[in-house]
Amino acid sequence: MRIAILAHEKFPHRAKTGLGVLRYTDDEVVAVLDRDNAGRRVAEFVPDVQDAPIVESMADIVGRDHGRGQNQDQYRNRDIDALLIGISPIGGAFDESWRADVRTALEAGCDVISGLHYFLGEDEEFAALADEHGCEIRDVREPPAGLSVSEGIADEVSAEVVLTVGTDCSVGKLTTTMELARAAGEAGHDAAVIPTGQTGIMIEGWGNPIDRVVSDFTAGAVEEMILEKGDEHDYLFVEGQGSIVHPAYSGVTAGILHGSMPDRLVLCHAAGTEVIHGYESFDLPPIEAYVERYESFAQPVHETEVVAGALNTAHLESDADARAALDEFATAIDAPATDVVRFGADEILDTVI
Amino acid sequence: MRIAILAHEKFPHRAKTGLGVLRYTDDEVVAVLDRDNAGRRVAEFVPDVQDAPIVESMADIVGRDHGRGQNQDQYRNRDIDALLIGISPIGGAFDESWRADVRTALEAGCDVISGLHYFLGEDEEFAALADEHGCEIRDVREPPAGLSVSEGIADEVSAEVVLTVGTDCSVGKLTTTMELARAAGEAGHDAAVIPTGQTGIMIEGWGNPIDRVVSDFTAGAVEEMILEKGDEHDYLFVEGQGSIVHPAYSGVTAGILHGSMPDRLVLCHAAGTEVIHGYESFDLPPIEAYVERYESFAQPVHETEVVAGALNTAHLESDADARAALDEFATAIDAPATDVVRFGADEILDTVI
Numbered sequence A, B: 001m002r003i004a005i006l007a008h009e010k011f012p013h014r015a016k017t018g019l020g021v022l023r024y025t026d027d028e029v030v031a032v033l034d035r036d037n038a039g040r041r042v043a044e045f046v047p048d049v050q051d052a053p054i055v056e057s058m059a060d061i062v063g064r065d066h067g068r069g070q071n072q073d074q075y076r077n078r079d080i081d082a083l084l085i086g087i088s089p090i091g092g093a094f095d096e097s098w099r100a101d102v103r104t105a106l107e108a109g110c111d112v113i114s115g116l117h118y119f120l121g122e123d124e125e126f127a128a129l130a131d132e133h134g135c136e137i138r139d140v141r142e143p144p145a146g147l148s149v150s151e152g153i154a155d156e157v158s159a160e161v162v163l164t165v166g167t168d169c170s171v172g173k174l175t176t177t178m179e180l181a182r183a184a185g186e187a188g189h190d191a192a193v194i195p196t197g198q199t200g201i202m203i204e205g206w207g208n209p210i211d212r213v214v215s216d217f218t219a220g221a222v223e224e225m226i227l228e229k230g231d232e233h234d235y236l237f238v239e240g241q242g243s244i245v246h247p248a249y250s251g252v253t254a255g256i257l258h259g260s261m262p263d264r265l266v267l268c269h270a271a272g273t274e275v276i277h278g279y280e281s282f283d284l285p286p287i288e289a290y291v292e293r294y295e296s297f298a299q300p301v302h303e304t305e306v307v308a309g310a311l312n313t314a315h316l317e318s319d320a321d322a323r324a325a326l327d328e329f330a331t332a333i334d335a336p337a338t339d340v341v342r343f344g345a346d347e348i349l350d351t352v353i
Helices: A016-024 A069-079 A096-107 A124-133 A173-186 A198-204 A215-229 A250-260 A287-298 A319-333 A346-352 B016-024 B069-079 B096-107 B124-133 B173-186 B198-204 B215-229 B250-260 B287-298 B319-333 B346-352
Strands: A002-006 A028-033 A082-085 A111-114 A137-139 A160-166 A191-194 A235-238 A264-270 A279-283 A305-312 B002-006 B028-033 B082-085 B111-114 B137-139 B160-166 B191-194 B235-238 B264-270 B279-283 B305-312
Touching: A002 A016, A002 A096, A016 A028, A016 A082, A016 A173, A016 A198, A082 A096, A096 A111, A096 A124, A124 A137, A160 A173, A160 A250, A173 A191, A173 A198, A173 A235, A173 A264, A173 A305, A173 A346, A191 A215, A215 A235, A215 A250, A215 B215, A215 B250, A250 A287, A250 B215, A250 B250, A264 A287, A264 A346, A287 A305, A287 A319, A287 B287, A305 A319, A305 A346, B002 B016, B002 B096, B016 B028, B016 B082, B016 B173, B016 B198, B082 B096, B096 B111, B096 B124, B124 B137, B160 B173, B160 B250, B173 B191, B173 B198, B173 B235, B173 B264, B173 B305, B173 B346, B191 B215, B215 B235, B215 B250, B250 B287, B264 B287, B264 B346, B287 B305, B287 B319, B305 B319, B305 B346
Parallel strands: A002 A028, A002 A082, A082 A111, A111 A137, A160 A235, A160 A264, A191 A235, A264 A305, B002 B028, B002 B082, B082 B111, B111 B137, B160 B235, B160 B264, B191 B235, B264 B305
Antiparallel strands: none
16 A cells, blocks of 8 residues: 555654554555645654655645546556544544645545544545545544453463553553564564554554543453454564553553453653653653552452563664663663664563563 | 333342432332342332332333223323333343333333443334334433543542542442432532442433443543532542452543542442452452552542441341441451441541541
8 A cells, every 4th residue: 555644743753653654564655744844754853664755735645737637536546545644632633734635635536544533434524525536434443343341361362461551651652562573573483463552553454442442341352352363373462552640541551451461561661751741740650660550450350560661762862871761761660671663672572572 | 200120130239220229319210120029029128228019021010001091101101201221231231131121111102211331222123112102212321422531630620529439340339429428418518429320320310421431531531520510519429430450340440530530539348248240250359458559549640548438238137247347347448437328428427528
């Protein structure tokens, strides 16, 4: 597939979904839409992901006259297959400033892939346009039917289950999950990812959007995936969500922690972060307290242990500074730690699997 | 309103919703439907709630010929206003053995009130019957539109917020909430209940069914109610759900605990319970550990304290045995405790408000 990623005014660091897709998708990213950075390239901001031009709007990609006359629509359709919404504001609402881009995409016959809580397929204008132009709107945050409550049996699968947990949202749980699974695969193990959020689902092409399921089914929706995959692989790397101390999302975190019954935890953190992102009146507890918090919360359902840490050091310029931050983090959690992007997941793989 | 309560094969102790409604509703309960106990009366099983005859089926109430000829439907309609589903299996599914009763109710022009996860209003047969007979199906577990994520600001209201928390499901959180609010009111305080589950919503006539909302909105759906009512009353008694150690429902509990930002907690327990109800392979942690678990989980978002305990001693015959169990419980939680039904909520009211 050839895709465009919408990330207006948020690229790169507040476009978590877009960046995750750029890093891990097998699809070709034709362009990133960001009206604040039009004319530049992805590689200028993030060197270690797929590069692509940054454009102002969808019209810049599909709207130009390719000089093909009546075949223009057909050309456009081959030119780009889908527009992917690569940002998600708190609450998952749709920003009306994106409407023209979605409209242009659908009119050009592009599918639209979204992980917003606001389902684009239920938007009257978009639904009508998709129908008219024969394209598809995929709301990946729409949970499948048939989910139910957990039975508390995820530990019955043969695979070892590794869950990423975090000090906050947006600290690298998806990235750590993907890098660990890749490293385990490269080391000759049969490892699979259990996607629990929009970005993981977009990358892997399947999964349950846990933060969107009925809250009673939070643990059950994770358990269902573990039971489905757990006897086919040696290791399952479960994408964690939120944080156990988050004022809004702790319920999702708690459900995943109990529902997945993980054998091991990897604690993810962004170096230097001291307050909850978007909830700045809430301080993060000391790093060392998170280990006890996660292990103790999990214990009545399934004993588990924080065996390693993953620290995002992207904003530290020198590798030496990153190493110093890693040392401090590893000491705090009393376990080995790495930056899975900067130094690779191999540094902690042995303790994780 | 005159209502009937469906509680087949589960009355009284596994008909939590029905029993809660019998205890607290202002409506008149015309009959309880329980095919296992037809011919007996509620008072034979539970002496301290509204009494009513127990019948085999809805047909026993609305199906008899009242000898009014063409006015029969009209008579029936006055005879009973609504059938209320008073039981909820794990997972909230609809049991097909109840279908004939619901059908009979709708055909007789009765409304049907349900708190199941399975929405009766979306059942084709029931929807058609309700339409045909001009009656209403109220699925109280269907969350309102417009919910979103918590902002972490429930502590800004002027009311003191008291949350009931539990060692497990079905240990008396609703009952404790209702009794504390009643006792506070009788003591001259302006107290309101914040209903978070089907039974509370049925009794109070409003509320958000937290276990049914989108899991990302768990905390937000509680916060919304606190913000709505919190400046109108001196005390808010929030109905808790589930348990922080529950394999399936801990996410709901966690969301309510963080979203409501309670000033005080009341820990509810059923005397003698040692394993999670319906999940018998999971032991309850020691009672004393719950205090630390709840307080420590809440702390990063809002500091709170377990100030009292509520123990369900219904299965203990003598008051002396109940008092002994209460003493043991109070010692374990290091706070005063009562059985709010047996000995009244007044015994702990002073420490709670």
